[in-house]
Amino acid sequence: MDFKLHNTDDRSGARTGEITTDHGKIKTPIFMPVGTLGSVKGIHQHELKEDINAEIILGNTYHLYLRPGLDVLEQAGGLHKFNGWDRPILTDSGGFQVFSLAENRKLTEEGAMFRSHIDGSKHMFTPENVMDTQRTIGADIIMAFDECPPGTSSYEYAKNSLGLTQRWLERCVDRFDSTKGKYGYSQALFPIVQGCVYKDLRIKAAEHAASLNREGYAIGGLAVGEPTQDMYEMIEVVNQVLPENKPRYLMGVGTPINILEAISRGVDMFDCVMPTRNGRNGMIFTSEGTLNMRNQKWANDFTPLDPNGTSYVDSFYSKAYVRHLIRSNELLGGQICSIHNLAFYLWLVREAREKIDEGTFYEWKNVMVEKLGRRL
Amino acid sequence: MDFKLHNTDDRSGARTGEITTDHGKIKTPIFMPVGTLGSVKGIHQHELKEDINAEIILGNTYHLYLRPGLDVLEQAGGLHKFNGWDRPILTDSGGFQVFSLAENRKLTEEGAMFRSHIDGSKHMFTPENVMDTQRTIGADIIMAFDECPPGTSSYEYAKNSLGLTQRWLERCVDRFDSTKGKYGYSQALFPIVQGCVYKDLRIKAAEHAASLNREGYAIGGLAVGEPTQDMYEMIEVVNQVLPENKPRYLMGVGTPINILEAISRGVDMFDCVMPTRNGRNGMIFTSEGTLNMRNQKWANDFTPLDPNGTSYVDSFYSKAYVRHLIRSNELLGGQICSIHNLAFYLWLVREAREKIDEGTFYEWKNVMVEKLGRRL
Ligand SMILES: [Zn+2]
Ligand SMILES: [Zn+2]
Numbered sequence: 001m002d003f004k005l006h007n008t009d010d011r012s013g014a015r016t017g018e019i020t021t022d023h024g025k026i027k028t029p030i031f032m033p034v035g036t037l038g039s040v041k042g043i044h045q046h047e048l049k050e051d052i053n054a055e056i057i058l059g060n061t062y063h064l065y066l067r068p069g070l071d072v073l074e075q076a077g078g079l080h081k082f083n084g085w086d087r088p089i090l091t092d093s094g095g096f097q098v099f100s101l102a103e104n105r106k107l108t109e110e111g112a113m114f115r116s117h118i119d120g121s122k123h124m125f126t127p128e129n130v131m132d133t134q135r136t137i138g139a140d141i142i143m144a145f146d147e148c149p150p151g152t153s154s155y156e157y158a159k160n161s162l163g164l165t166q167r168w169l170e171r172c173v174d175r176f177d178s179t180k181g182k183y184g185y186s187q188a189l190f191p192i193v194q195g196c197v198y199k200d201l202r203i204k205a206a207e208h209a210a211s212l213n214r215e216g217y218a219i220g221g222l223a224v225g226e227p228t229q230d231m232y233e234m235i236e237v238v239n240q241v242l243p244e245n246k247p248r249y250l251m252g253v254g255t256p257i258n259i260l261e262a263i264s265r266g267v268d269m270f271d272c273v274m275p276t277r278n279g280r281n282g283m284i285f286t287s288e289g290t291l292n293m294r295n296q297k298w299a300n301d302f303t304p305l306d307p308n309g310t311s312y313v314d315s316f317y318s319k320a321y322v323r324h325l326i327r328s329n330e331l332l333g334g335q336i337c338s339i340h341n342l343a344f345y346l347w348l349v350r351e352a353r354e355k356i357d358e359g360t361f362y363e364w365k366n367v368m369v370e371k372l373g374r375r376l
Numbered sequence: 377m378d379f380k381l382h383n384t385d386d387r388s389g390a391r392t393g394e395i396t397t398d399h400g401k402i403k404t405p406i407f408m409p410v411g412t413l414g415s416v417k418g419i420h421q422h423e424l425k426e427d428i429n430a431e432i433i434l435g436n437t438y439h440l441y442l443r444p445g446l447d448v449l450e451q452a453g454g455l456h457k458f459n460g461w462d463r464p465i466l467t468d469s470g471g472f473q474v475f476s477l478a479e480n481r482k483l484t485e486e487g488a489m490f491r492s493h494i495d496g497s498k499h500m501f502t503p504e505n506v507m508d509t510q511r512t513i514g515a516d517i518i519m520a521f522d523e524c525p526p527g528t529s530s531y532e533y534a535k536n537s538l539g540l541t542q543r544w545l546e547r548c549v550d551r552f553d554s555t556k557g558k559y560g561y562s563q564a565l566f567p568i569v570q571g572c573v574y575k576d577l578r579i580k581a582a583e584h585a586a587s588l589n590r591e592g593y594a595i596g597g598l599a600v601g602e603p604t605q606d607m608y609e610m611i612e613v614v615n616q617v618l619p620e621n622k623p624r625y626l627m628g629v630g631t632p633i634n635i636l637e638a639i640s641r642g643v644d645m646f647d648c649v650m651p652t653r654n655g656r657n658g659m660i661f662t663s664e665g666t667l668n669m670r671n672q673k674w675a676n677d678f679t680p681l682d683p684n685g686t687s688y689v690d691s692f693y694s695k696a697y698v699r700h701l702i703r704s705n706e707l708l709g710g711q712i713c714s715i716h717n718l719a720f721y722l723w724l725v726r727e728a729r730e731k732i733d734e735g736t737f738y739e740w741k742n743v744m745v746e747k748l749g750r751r752l
Contacts, residue, residue, distance in 0.1 A: 039709075041708070
C-alpha cells in the first residue's frame, strides 16, 4: 500500500491524497460503505460501483469469522473472490463487535474469550489469531486487535485499557510482519489509536502507534456517546501526533457534518452504517438537509427524491412513492434510500476533495455544515 | 386492448399470441411479476425491465386502495406515473384479498364489508366502486369483483357463491362500460370464471362470462388447496368454453410445472408470488430443478448461481456466496434469488413461446416437467 499526499488546505487541516493498493487506487478523503457480512445491506455489487461510485468497502472480521467462516473464505480465495468485489476492501479487527455484540466476554492479557451472538458457541480472539484471520479474509487494509472501552470509561479504566491495547498492538505487528498475504497481493496493517476522551492518553497512544511506522493509522473509540466537541478535540490531538504522510482513518463516524468536520481536522478515511441503517428507516441525507420519508408532507409530493442527487434513484423515484414504500415496509423503499444515502456520502467526499484541491474547502464546509443540519 | 392469436400447438392446447395495450405489447404466454403495493418486493423497476425482461406487472387493488390510497394515486396520474413503470399493468379486483386477508368480513348482495388488516378501519367493496377504484389506479387490464370461495367449498356453497359472482360480474360490466379511463389511455375488463372444482359450475361460469363478450377472461379460485389434477381438469373444462380469440389468464398460479401444464391446456397469462416469496427464503427454480440455497451442500460451491440462467445475478454471484447471504438473513440474498426466479419464469414462458411457434412444445414440455420436478 502506498499513500501520496496531494494538497493541504491553508485554513484547515483538510488534505487530499491517493492510496494505492493491489486492488486499485482510492482518492482521499474517502467514505467506505460497510459490508458487514460481505454485502452492503440491500445493495448489489454493481450498484456500489456504478450508482454509488464506492472505491473501497468494509468487512467485519467478527461477522465474517462466524459466517461464512474461515474455511469457506479461504477456499473461495479470500473475500474479494467470495463476494465479487474487485476493488479494495478494509476489515476491522473484530474488537468493536467482541466488545459490543458478543456474549459472556472474558478479557485476559492473552486475548478475548466470547460466545457467538448467533449460536452461543465459544471463541477466543488474540492479537495473533486476529492477524491470521484477516490474512485469510484477505482485505487490502487490516486493523490491529484492540480493546474498545465504553465511551463513559473513567481515566483509570481508559489508561489500563490503553496499556492492553498497546501490548496487543505490538503483538499484532509482530505477527503481521512475520506472515504474508495468502492470495498473492499485499496487505497493510493500521494500528488503532485509543484513549477515550483523555488528551494525554490519546497523545501517548498516537506516539506509540506512530513509532511503529505503519502504512496508515486509525482513530478508534470515538462517536461512542461522548460530546461531539470532545470527539473533534480528540481528532485534533491525535492528528497533531500522527505522521503527515500516512492516511488517517476515523472509525465508525458518522453524520455528514461529522465527516466534514473531521476532514477539516485532517482525517482521510471514514466508514459508518448510518447511510444504510438510516436509509432502511426512511431517513435520507441531502445537500439541503435531512428528510424523514415517513412524514405526511411527502404524501403528495411527486417531485424527484433528490433533485441534486447523483444516483439514478434520485431522479427516477418520487418522494411520494418512496414515502409509500417506506410506510408500507416494502423492501424497495429501504433499498432506494440506502442507494441514495451512500451515493450522497460518496458525493460529499468527492466534493470535499475538489474544494480542497481548489482551495475553497473552508468556506464550502461552513456553508455545507449549516445546510446539512437542516430538517426538511 | 387487442389480442392476436399467432400459433396453436398440434398436440396440445398451447398457443402463442400478442396483446396490445396503450402501454405496449405483451407476447403470450406470459408471466406477470406481482407488485402488490406498486413495487415487486426487493426489485428495482429497471431490474424488472433490463434483467428480468418483464413485459407486464401486477398490482393489488385491495393493497393499493389502503396504501397509498386513491387520492395519492389519482394525484400522481395513476399507478404507472406513481411507480415509474411505463409498461402494461394488470390489477386484480381485491376480491381474493378481501376473502383471505381482511378482517370481520361481511358479505351481502350489495358487496363486501371488511376491516383493514392494517389499522382495522371499516371499508365496503362493491362491484361498482371496485371498477371506479381500478379506473383510478389506472391499470391496462382490470378484473371483475368476485367472491372467492374456499377451495374446500361444498357444491351448494360453490353454486350460491357463483350466482353472486355472476350478478356482481354483470354490475361490474355495467359500471365499467358506463365509465372511461381517467388518464387518456384505455382499460380492459376481464371477468373471472369461478366454480370451485365442479365441472358443471365451471362450464356455466365460463359460458356466462363468454356471453358478455369481453377482451379477455380470467380463471380464478384454483391452486387454493385442491388436488393439482383437479386444477388441470378445471382449466381444460373452462378453456373448452372460452372463445379462442381472447387471452386467458390463470390467476395466482403457480410452480414452473403448473405453468407449463396450464400453457399446454391453453392458458396465456400467469401471475404468482412464488418466485419472489420463495426467493426471499432462498429457494431457486432452475431449468435443471429447484435448489434450496440454505443447504450445506452449497457451502463450498463457488460455481455460478445458475450457469444456465439469463440474468446477471446468475453468473456474477456464486452458490456459496448466496447460501451465506440467505443463511445470514442478508437482504441481498433475497434480492438475488428474487431476480433469479423472476428472470427464470420469464425465460420459461419465452422458451414455451418459441417451442410452440416451432411446433416442438409438446416434447419440450414433457422433458422440462421431468427436470423441473427435481430437487438439486
Ligand atoms: Zn457510525
Ligand atoms: Zn401463487
